[in-house]
Amino acid sequence: MHWADVVAVNLSRRAGKHIISTGITPSGEFHIGHLREILTGEMISRAAIDAGLDVEFIFIVDDADPLRRVYPFLDEEYDKFIGHQIGNIPAPDANGKPDYERFSSDGFSYADYFLNPFLDALRAIGVNPRIVKNLAAYRSGKFTDCIKTACDNADKIREIIERVSGRELPTNWFPYSPIDTNGCLFGVTVTGYEYPLVHYTDANGRKCSSDITHGHGKLPWRIDWPAKWAWIGVTCEAFGKDHGASGGSYDTGKEICQLFGYDAPQPLVYEWISLKGKGAMSSSTGNTIGPMEALDLVPPEILRFLIAGSKPNKAIEFDAGMSLVNLADEYERSCARNLADELNDESISRRRKVQLEDLMGAVRLSSIEHNSITDSSNVSFRHLALLAQTKTNDEQVWQSLALDETNPPSDILIDRLKKMRTWISSPHFPAEMRVRVINQPPLELISELSNDDKSVLTNLTKMLETCDWDADSIAACIVDSAKSIDKSPRIAYSVAYMCLMGSKKGPKLAPIIAELGKQEVIEQFSRCLDSII
């Protein structure tokens, strides 16, 4: 059974409505690591819906969190906003300076600046969660009951965190952080509590009070999280391994949640996505591929397939090079198979059956539209990469695929080709996929040629001299050059690839030769022949 279906089965033991939750702090550029958070939750939602449950999928935006430091992409001016809630400070402009004008005119915040493009990417990928903004929830009083419970039970919460996480909290620790009169969360020390007021001193030592029912503050993360479970009614949440480690915030949250009179949601811990050969993804070091950048290169269903096809506890190494080709082609191959039929075959082993079920689940959860037919383009990535490189305009590509007005290319295929062209012109496109023609004899390869190979090459060169310069005629020449000495056309293709591209294999050759021009090809073949002798 697919991992998302396993979670759905577990959820079905709990009656009533299910709320599957995800959450991210928009403190900087989003990257595809964040996509795993969202997609893991979304796929559980789909599986739960398929299992007949009443399900809502939500995305909590943690815009009540403070700006922690001036990130490299920010101007020094942001220094004064450190400790301020990111949903309550201006977004950076093109130069990284705070855009006060926009913030005061339409309230466009730092959090919105990073969140909005991510939401666009989510739509493109078929994810449409209900958005819950944390800051607004605090301000509208959604957290009030939980804040009161937390303040009333400060000692119990302290005990839970100290026992479960094994760390000692400072003596002045308090389970609620008010913002000071400037809106800063840092440097504030709570000195007393008399409902509904908390008394505190700010960074400058001034004594102030804050009414906890007004939402001018924030619960620390380890309390904020279970409080959200309680007021929203979250029944399942997928979260990263950082939260999932024992003694981590899920463990403490599970117990704190009980104080709010609520049972913790079903957890699912997922691993990080890293960039192949570059380690973990990090916004601050620039070691990221943003979801938007990824979507320019990778068809959304393939991105879904990446997540759906790996068990959540497996680390994913993403790279936009050869792995992407393999991933995309695996998706296409899987779509082309009739997995249901294969599964019905009584003779397959139990093991095989499990594998087929998992694959079928992964394909099912990869379609952009829930339970639509698969988003297959029916053309392999490899083949499309080749066509996109050898055909300058799209019409020629469609022609080559035998598509015309009566049988037009699908929207998916049109989108794929567009992305393929972007990918080809990007630095991510792998060198081994690039069609490149050489003009020097590849001496090392040629030295291995047999006598048959040499005769075929001689024949081919001669035949091409009198050949009509179109793909069909050239293809015939290639075949005949081998046939004329009773050899497989394979030999002819192989020597031609070696001489023209320096490899033993390659993309469909005749159209490429046709585009190269007769003189160029014959000269290169001749140079190769000369260097053999």
Next chain:
RNA sequence: GGGCCUGUAGCUUAGUCAGGUAGAGCGACGGACUCUUAAUCCGUCGGUCGCGGGUUCGAACCCCGUCAGGCCCGCCA
């Protein structure tokens, strides 16, 4: 220091909860096809399951130890 996760074929991995002949996909190799030759089809090769002990009739799986990588024990999410 304490805890958690991961380690299985060249690569990606299933199988570990419930011990019972190590299974796939890709790649590689071989073959077929007068041939969309980076396609398709058929076939073959490939594994001391990180390492060492233990329990057991039997261990990838359970137990102990050990090595490697990652993570948590922050007002971080």
